[in-house]
Amino acid sequence: MVDIDRLTVTFGSGPRAHRALDAVSMSIAAGRTVGLVGESGSGKxxxxxxxxxxxxxxxxxxxxxxxxxxxxxxRERRAMRRRVQMIPQDPYSSLDPRRTIGQTLAEAVDPRRPSVRAHREAILEQLRLVRMPDDAIDRYPHEFSGGQRQRIAIARGLVIRPEFVIADEITSALDVSVQAEILNLIGRLRTELGLTMLFISHNLAVVRHVSDDVVVLYRGEIVEQGPAERVYGEPQHPYTRALLDSVPGSPGFSLA
Incomplete structure (x- = not known):
């Protein structure tokens, strides 16, 4: 489904140039979820x-x-953006406070002619898929909790059944208990919809919960990748081992 070959991205020029990605290569097979892990600034x-x-x-x-x-x-790039959807990190700023949830999802279904009436059944089906009540269609973002807003953001990203989904730190702004709910939701949707997904996080414990394969990014370079069981059970790179040691419950974890 997704093949990335020696991708390089540089910001700025001259002595202040910063190489954000350095010859990154990876693949995501159809129906699989790849967890992309790395600390802030790694290039995720x-x-x-x-x-x-x-x-x-x-x-x-x-x-x-x-x-x-x-x-x-x-034109082709705009069409591709319909096939590839990103679920954003911040559920608070990702939804227009002036639009009802129904209006937001209607615009996702048909950006040129958004109509809640015309797409009402599809919108309600999507809300039910993420375990939101039907009356959410007529309510505004401020009426929901952070976890509920993230569910709505997930519904918006999946309503047109994209071929490929990018989830960018979608649990980082949530409480731990709410994180678990969202991760369980993603796990269920992966199975029900057969999602092909890139799941981005700085948290290895979170990634392990939802990923088939894991890619570890450090300063713009991939330092390790492979099946999740292998990466977690037998990490090869010191950076991966350091990330694992920082996971709560691991032998090397410390709050100091």
């Missing part, structure tokens, strides 16, 4: 933005469904 969000066409790489290749993203023109 840059990779996500490159995958949805918001960042233009210096070099390298991105193929989604066999089509080269870096060579697409404006």
């Amino acid at each position: 969000s840059t990779l996500a933005k490159a995958l949805v066409g918001l960042v233009r790489p210096d070099s390298g290749s991105i193929r989604i469904g066999g089509r080269e993203l870096t060579e697409m023109g404006g």
Whole structure:
């Protein structure tokens, strides 16, 4: 489904140039979830933005469904954005406070002619999929908790049944108990919808809960990747081992 080959992205120029991604190569098979792990500044969000066409790489290749993203023109790129959806990190700022939830999802279904009436059944079906009540369709974002807003953001990202989903730190702004609810929801949706997903997080414990494969990113470079069981059970790189030691409950974890 997704093939990334030696992708390089640099911000700035001259002595202040910063290489955010350095010859990154990875693949995501259809129906699988790859967890992308790394601390802040490792290049995770840059990779996500490159995958949805918001960042233009210096070099390298991105193929989604066999089509080269870096060579697409404006119209084709816009069509691709319908096939590739990103679920944002912040459920508080990702929803327009002036629009009802129904209006937000209607716009996702048909950006040119959004109509709650025309798409009401599809919207209600999507809300039920993420365990939200039917009356949410006529309510506004401020009427919901952070966890409920994240459920709505997930519903918006999945309502058009995209081929590929990017979940960018979607639990980082939530309480631990609410994080568990969202992770369980993602786990269920992976099975029910057969999602192909890139799940981005700085938290290895969170990634382990939802991922088939794991990619570890450090300062713009991939230092380790493989099946989740192997990466967690037999980490090869010192950085991966350090991340694992920082997971609560691990032998090396410390709150000091």
